Amino acid sequence: MFKSKIKWIKKSENEALILIALDGTFGSLPGQFFMLKSGDFPVTPRPFSVYFEDEIRGETLFLLKPRGLLTEEALSWQIGHELKLKGPLGNPIPVIEGANLVAGGSGYAPLHFYGSKYGYKNFYLGTTSKEEADFLNNLPNLKITCGPLVVTERFFQDNNEGAVIACGPTPMLQHLSEQYHGGSVYVSIEERMACGTGMCEGCAVKLKSGEIKFVCKDGPLFDGKEVDWQWLT
Numbered sequence: 001m002f003k004s005k006i007k008w009i010k011k012s013e014n015e016a017l018i019l020i021a022l023d024g025t026f027g028s029l030p031g032q033f034f035m036l037k038s039g040d041f042p043v044t045p046r047p048f049s050v051y052f053e054d055e056i057r058g059e060t061l062f063l064l065k066p067r068g069l070l071t072e073e074a075l076s077w078q079i080g081h082e083l084k085l086k087g088p089l090g091n092p093i094p095v096i097e098g099a100n101l102v103a104g105g106s107g108y109a110p111l112h113f114y115g116s117k118y119g120y121k122n123f124y125l126g127t128t129s130k131e132e133a134d135f136l137n138n139l140p141n142l143k144i145t146c147g148p149l150v151v152t153e154r155f156f157q158d159n160n161e162g163a164v165i166a167c168g169p170t171p172m173l174q175h176l177s178e179q180y181h182g183g184s185v186y187v188s189i190e191e192r193m194a195c196g197t198g199m200c201e202g203c204a205v206k207l208k209s210g211e212i213k214f215v216c217k218d219g220p221l222f223d224g225k226e227v228d229w230q231w232l233t
């Protein structure tokens, strides 16, 4: 693991989301993640997708949702707080020309990085509150709804066509994969990751072919129409 310090930190008004910028860039691409650990805090490192890597400002951004020991501790972090990192890990999301993007909650992080770097046709984001929506409304023509399942309905209402890349809660990814017939659906199943390093086997995904894959090693992106969703849920 290597170390980096927090350069700046922002919180949504309701403190449901935290955006941190770490000092330095580490050669990551959209879809990749890092294992993060806070100094000597006695918690195992956790995987976080990169929200953005800014080569001009020399910083790497992560979006955190305070809902576990590490991320709840993040509410007290200040500028200069030291984190330990390992990565970048996982496979980058391949560039798909003119793809639609659909994100639910913190699934916004990898797609924000992807959309900022490669662009998109339409970008839909499902949030859980107005405060989250305001906090994340930072890309052109973002179509924001409240509720991760509602975001798929909004996506279907617009009669979209073409490939979709989606990241968010498993029910949202399943719904899109099963109901969308306008093109390919690629799903980032990062929600299932635990150790992030191929050791715990907690991120197993079964394909309809019967093959078992691991999100941290083989993903996080899979063809949603090939995933055995009954096995996963």
Ligand code: FES
Pocket (backbone or CB within 6 Å): 192, 193, 194, 195, 196, 197, 198, 199, 200, 201, 202, 203, 204, 214, 215, 216, 217
């Ligand atoms: S997250 Fe532990 S093996 Fe993939």
